[in-house]
Amino acid sequence: MDFSLFFPPDYSCHDSTFVKLKPTDLKDPEYFHKVVDCQYACPAHTPVPEYIRMIALERYDDAYMINWESNVFPGVLGRTCDRPCEPACRRGRIEEKPVAICRLKRVAADLKGDITSRIPRGPFPSNGKKIALIGGGPASLTVARDLAPLGYEIHLFDEQKSGGGFMRSQIPAFRLPEEVLNEEVNYILDMGVHKHFNTYVSSLKEILKQDYDAVFIGTGAPRGKDLPKLDGRWDAKDHVHIGIDWLASVAFEHREKIGKKVIVVGGGNTAMDCCRTARRLGGTDVKVVVRSPFEDMKASAWEIEDAQREDIPILSCHNPKAFVTENGVLKGMMFSRVEAVYDDQGKRKLVPLDEPDVFIEADDVLMAIGQDNAFPWIEKDLGIAFGEWDMPVVNKTTFQSTLPKVFFGGDAAFGPENVITAVAHGHQAAVSIELFCQQMDVHDRPNPLTNLFSQKMGIHEWSYDNAIVDDHRYNVPHANKELSLQNRKLEVELGFDMPTGFKEAQRCLNCDVQTVFQESRCIECDACVDICPTSCITFTTNGDEEDLRHRLTMPALNTTQDLYVSDVLPTMRVMVKDEDVCLHCGLCAERCPTSAWDMQKFLYNVSKASHVCPSAVV
Amino acid sequence: MSYKRPSFRHPGAAINEIGFHQKDYEGALSTLCAGCGHDSISAAIIQACFELAIPPHRIAKISGIGCSSKTPTYFLANSHGFNSVHGRMPSVATGAVMANRDLTYIGVSGDGDSASIGMGQFAHVVRRNLNMVYIVMNNGCYGLTKGQDSATADVGSVGKAGVPTMFSSIDLAGLALELGADFVARSFSGDKDQLIPLIKAGISHNGFALIDVLSPCVTFNNTKTSTKSYSYVRDHMGSTSIADFVPEKSEITATVAPGESKMIEMHDGSIIELTSLAEGWDPGNRLSAINAIHNANLKGEVLTGLLYIDAKQPSVHQLLNTTLKPLNSLNQDELMPGVELLERINAEFR
Numbered sequence: 001m002d003f004s005l006f007f008p009p010d011y012s013c014h015d016s017t018f019v020k021l022k023p024t025d026l027k028d029p030e031y032f033h034k035v036v037d038c039q040y041a042c043p044a045h046t047p048v049p050e051y052i053r054m055i056a057l058e059r060y061d062d063a064y065m066i067n068w069e070s071n072v073f074p075g076v077l078g079r080t081c082d083r084p085c086e087p088a089c090r091r092g093r094i095e096e097k098p099v100a101i102c103r104l105k106r107v108a109a110d111l112k113g114d115i116t117s118r119i120p121r122g123p124f125p126s127n128g129k130k131i132a133l134i135g136g137g138p139a140s141l142t143v144a145r146d147l148a149p150l151g152y153e154i155h156l157f158d159e160q161k162s163g164g165g166f167m168r169s170q171i172p173a174f175r176l177p178e179e180v181l182n183e184e185v186n187y188i189l190d191m192g193v194h195k196h197f198n199t200y201v202s203s204l205k206e207i208l209k210q211d212y213d214a215v216f217i218g219t220g221a222p223r224g225k226d227l228p229k230l231d232g233r234w235d236a237k238d239h240v241h242i243g244i245d246w247l248a249s250v251a252f253e254h255r256e257k258i259g260k261k262v263i264v265v266g267g268g269n270t271a272m273d274c275c276r277t278a279r280r281l282g283g284t285d286v287k288v289v290v291r292s293p294f295e296d297m298k299a300s301a302w303e304i305e306d307a308q309r310e311d312i313p314i315l316s317c318h319n320p321k322a323f324v325t326e327n328g329v330l331k332g333m334m335f336s337r338v339e340a341v342y343d344d345q346g347k348r349k350l351v352p353l354d355e356p357d358v359f360i361e362a363d364d365v366l367m368a369i370g371q372d373n374a375f376p377w378i379e380k381d382l383g384i385a386f387g388e389w390d391m392p393v394v395n396k397t398t399f400q401s402t403l404p405k406v407f408f409g410g411d412a413a414f415g416p417e418n419v420i421t422a423v424a425h426g427h428q429a430a431v432s433i434e435l436f437c438q439q440m441d442v443h444d445r446p447n448p449l450t451n452l453f454s455q456k457m458g459i460h461e462w463s464y465d466n467a468i469v470d471d472h473r474y475n476v477p478h479a480n481k482e483l484s485l486q487n488r489k490l491e492v493e494l495g496f497d498m499p500t501g502f503k504e505a506q507r508c509l510n511c512d513v514q515t516v517f518q519e520s521r522c523i524e525c526d527a528c529v530d531i532c533p534t535s536c537i538t539f540t541t542n543g544d545e546e547d548l549r550h551r552l553t554m555p556a557l558n559t560t561q562d563l564y565v566s567d568v569l570p571t572m573r574v575m576v577k578d579e580d581v582c583l584h585c586g587l588c589a590e591r592c593p594t595s596a597w598d599m600q601k602f603l604y605n606v607s608k609a610s611h612v613c614p615s616a617v618v
Numbered sequence: 619m620s621y622k623r624p625s626f627r628h629p630g631a632a633i634n635e636i637g638f639h640q641k642d643y644e645g646a647l648s649t650l651c652a653g654c655g656h657d658s659i660s661a662a663i664i665q666a667c668f669e670l671a672i673p674p675h676r677i678a679k680i681s682g683i684g685c686s687s688k689t690p691t692y693f694l695a696n697s698h699g700f701n702s703v704h705g706r707m708p709s710v711a712t713g714a715v716m717a718n719r720d721l722t723y724i725g726v727s728g729d730g731d732s733a734s735i736g737m738g739q740f741a742h743v744v745r746r747n748l749n750m751v752y753i754v755m756n757n758g759c760y761g762l763t764k765g766q767d768s769a770t771a772d773v774g775s776v777g778k779a780g781v782p783t784m785f786s787s788i789d790l791a792g793l794a795l796e797l798g799a800d801f802v803a804r805s806f807s808g809d810k811d812q813l814i815p816l817i818k819a820g821i822s823h824n825g826f827a828l829i830d831v832l833s834p835c836v837t838f839n840n841t842k843t844s845t846k847s848y849s850y851v852r853d854h855m856g857s858t859s860i861a862d863f864v865p866e867k868s869e870i871t872a873t874v875a876p877g878e879s880k881m882i883e884m885h886d887g888s889i890i891e892l893t894s895l896a897e898g899w900d901p902g903n904r905l906s907a908i909n910a911i912h913n914a915n916l917k918g919e920v921l922t923g924l925l926y927i928d929a930k931q932p933s934v935h936q937l938l939n940t941t942l943k944p945l946n947s948l949n950q951d952e953l954m955p956g957v958e959l960l961e962r963i964n965a966e967f968r
Contacts, residue, residue: 248905526661590619
């Protein structure tokens, strides 16, 4: 009898015309960078898991310095960041809530010791270059921090009496205490920056006439939007305020009171800051009125929660119709009701409802309906091209304008964003200024600094804490409500204490500790497939991505997450790992008999100005 | 070293017909050597029981001694278990099966536990057609005592100790066929696509089902010169057919050209669908199975897949006409039916 041996399809070669995924290129620094979701989502690409590990080790100074090098304002951002990292956090795809990354940053800032010895301190040997920074906000300060140690003579101009820009004028003190801001602003100013405060730059031409080698413009988006054509807008104009201007006047103590009944128009974070500040300045009946539906509000969910906790109702789908005044006294506002209708593309339209208009009483109205850029001080004949919406034409990588020696960053470059984006811009603009001043090509950017190294300590031991805790996200304690409503400078959020900070830090999955697969060592025993808690690993025949994604042990339906594909193995299969919900627990590597899997820590640091000519750095 | 598996699972993980996740069929984190084939077999048992939607508390797992017999700790933590005496798993299983015919019995043993110390027990449990799945995790060595050759090691095979095996080997599948087993299969820990349907079919089989699973010992017997290594088995593995298990409730949708496939109806109404049948092999012909095994062995090949099945034979319960109810649920009336019945029975013998 002849028994022809049959080999099942898994062990056979597929048709060679079949499209196959190429093995993942681990030399591309962006592959593993993308796996570290939080860091990848952060505009400044702060190495989040690395500093969270430092917090768990109670190395707060180190945690702070990792942050400081990357995002310049850890104490500020640990309280006020828009947190693009948190929605990206892998933990949020495994269980309900992501790691409280932002509040852990604050833990590092709160619990650190004296780190002044680790901050670069001048005087730095001069490199003979002189630059002007217009605007004293986070973008300009970042440029100053990156360039001062390189020997630049830096001149910082701001119309206010102190540095910080919108961090000082827009973020109320109950969210960001002045000492925290001053500390981090001063780390930079103390590097020998020439301060020109209380100086409004009214002409760029005048600046350019001076002997600056480069000029950086970080003037933000300083013009709050108005409703100038709304009925009655100008009849009681003393009680109708632009939100950001009003917040600034409170911050600089030009204003200490507001009426009892206050309407805040708008649904962004500025509206939340306005209403909460109004509650502290005498507003007892403060309402937020917004055109959009509640779920479409632009404000961060946690800021909305904080406002609601202070008894501030939010009325959605109310469109401002008129200011109502009597004999020059503001009485309130009239709103028409609208409904949100979405078309096939999901585009929203607000359609008026056939309902009577709503009158809401008010002694004061704060308008927080957006901000615009404004450059009245930039002459049009300087060679700086302006494009759509009167915005300067700025290169998205180099932040250079059409006048080579002028650079933009922060909200001034592409419109209102946030502090962390401004910092990211500042770093890149500083790189460009350094390249420009060294007569190098600004488009020839230095590579990010990356490092990948094994965490193996023994047969099944890792130098990172690979156990996965089940804890749910911890809440940050708040100050007593009655007390905080009486004092606009009393910080509401108290931050994690040391034990809670540790427990929250333990929730981090260490996504920077990468699962690195070496196909030449693999004996295809399936141990990794069997042990993987989240079924990320599959050995199968290659195919095109769409096909492969559906053939895995668990279909890889989150296409924003890459597949890690190995080269072909002896059985003609490939290893495919879906990065989506990998816990980075290291069990695949622990159960691997041949160390084909290894856990390797990936560090990724965005290139900074000091990397342009490393030998020049003192 | 991790001593606990993280509790998170893939958020898209399915639930089975009775509302359980696969996680509910798992056990403790394995302490076997990394890469042990036994862990893959454990994973296959977990998946098979999950997919068959057997309530975990209606399963009993029984084992002897050895690396293989440790594995019941690593699967089905919510099931009954009995880690028994070396080579005596069949006796304990016999007692359990007699006491309660309603449970699903999974016996786990190794080549040492079954082919050496438990050889006699093995032979008799096959003869009696005890209602259980008997899984042999066969690695050709005594892994727990540092890898001495076992009775299933092939002549000439050289493990880590470096000395070729001198004595001829016992083929447990061939032996079971000789002893009259009605369900005999062989598989490989590294081929779950084959192993899982076979375990499901074995569980569904009414009577004794032997699955001899080659399961490389990664520490002592995964050398290039061993016939029970990952690479040797992969390179020399052939199969009688591709078996697919179709539970009774599902509709058969696969279309296979006639002549290339065979459908075997099981006692409980489920179906084993065999495709790509090897030439000259008939799943219902004991002689063709014995021949197939001998031919493969002569060529140094490893014949896997379903080797023989006869789903119509009576199991031990039918043979002994045992009570339908578990013994612990029999009440006094059933155990002591009274004088009248005794009189009637006695009358039959007069």
